[in-house]
Amino acid sequence: MNFHRNHWLLLGTIFFGFIGLAFIIAILPAQWMQSNTAPLPQAKPLSDLEQRGLEVYIAEGCVACHTQQVRPLPMDSPWGRPAAAADYALLGPMDIWRPYSPAVLGSARTGPDLSNVGARQSSETWQYLHLYNPRSVVKDSIMPAYPWLFEPATGVEGDAPVMTVPEAYAPKGGKVVPTPQGQALVAYLLALRQIPIEGAGSMAKASTTKNSQAGGSTKSGPGDDxxxxxxxxxxxxxxxxxxxxxxxxxxxxxxxxxxxxxxxxxxxxxxxxxxxxxxxxxxxxxxxxxxxxxxxxxxxxxxxxxxxxxxxxxxxxxxxxxxxxxxxxxxxxxxx
Missing domain, CATH: 1.10.760.10 (Cytochrome c-like domain)
Known part of the structure; x- marks a missing residue:
């Protein structure tokens, strides 16, 4: 049989071969990992507000520039300890129409990794100002602004926090309040805190490792800069x-x-x-x-x-x- 001349047989072999390899290499291992990986002992599921924030995070395309996977590399040490499978054990399907866990790990590292941003930058005010206009708190930031997640402050805002925006970036009136979507997104970002794993090192220890590998030391002493x-x-x-x-x-x-x-x-x-x-x-x-x-x-x-x-x-x-x-x-x- 001239296999290479039978186009239907050749196409069918390629198609079903790809499907089979996808199951063997990607789908089945992922399902096994998700079914057999327990969350870390101190891990807590997202609250309803934080879950809504995750939906906003996905809808606004944050994953296009930010990862949530710290690699075991010196360059990643400022963002936290290396990521582990257990970090994602509680990340489940969004709803019945989206039966798979959302893709938040990301691959583009245009912005800093957010795996531990809730601990690294735990100021709610900073997070709101950074969303409204990143340049208001980080002068050289290239992140786009998200002003549609805010409304002008009118004096009676209920439970929504009122943000005083630096003059150079402030709207008329100088103050804004986050919309429900903005509040949910910040709640989700603040919930992103890595749980320490024995032997994996904390954020401070990771920074120590990076410094040591660069030829420095984190202990003050003679000869240290x-x-x-x-x-x-x-x-x-x-x-x-x-x-x-x-x-x-x-x-x-x-x-x-x-x-x-x-x-x-x-x-x-x-x-x-x-x-x-x-x-x-x-x-x-x-x-x-x-x-x-x-x-x-x-x-x-x-x-x-x-x-x-x-x-x-x-x-x-x-x-x-x-x-x-x-x-x-x-x-x-x-x-x-």
Missing amino acids: ASAKGATLYANNCASCHQANGQGLPGTFPPLAGNAVVLAEDPSEHIDTILHGAQGRTIDGTEYASPMPGFADQLDDDQVAAIINHERTSWGNDAPTVTAEDVAGRREAGGK
Whole structure:
């Protein structure tokens, strides 16, 4: 039989061969993995609001630029620990019409990976401003704005949070409120928090690994470039809110340049703020309602000290520096 001359036989072999290989190589292993992979012990299913946020995330095409799969590579270490199959065990079908889990892993890394964005950037206010106009909080961002997820503030907004937008990007009136879709999307983004896996390393440990592989060290000591380390840690953890120049965002995130807490002789309040966060403080006559997250679980004592020393010696600040031992003492005291 001239197999190569029988077009129908050749086409049928190719077609059914492809279907068979797809089942063997992709579909059956995926079904087995989904059926036999248990979620991590501390994992919780998405709430109704977060589930709606996932639908908005998919509808707005966020997966086109953002992944949710941290690779075991040094370049991915700032985004969290390497992803594991158990991270996706609770990601089920959207509804009866969409019987497969949504494709949120992504492949394009135009923007940062979002697997741990809820822990990495836990400020609800920052997330809203970033959606309204990314340039309002990240000057060089190339992410498109999503103003249709917001409405002008009218004075009576119910439970919707009112966002004061920086003047350069503000609409008429200067304030906006997120729509239900915007609130759901931010709730979903804040729910994206990796659960630590023993042996896999935390976000802070991952950063330590990257630094070590680059030939550096996260421990201060003779010969270390402590200033560069503090600047890097500040850029990765603080600059998105307080800005690279330490000026913050007026009325939203306080400045660190000339800040009385940063310049204080006694660094206790400065250390406590970074370890445990803060909310509702009045600085230089301006009230800042946006909560600042604490970094006690993400950063070790030496890293916190490096950030504090960077803040105390940058942008014209000239205050006494601290040591990792100072941070350890405040951490043990548990003060806020």
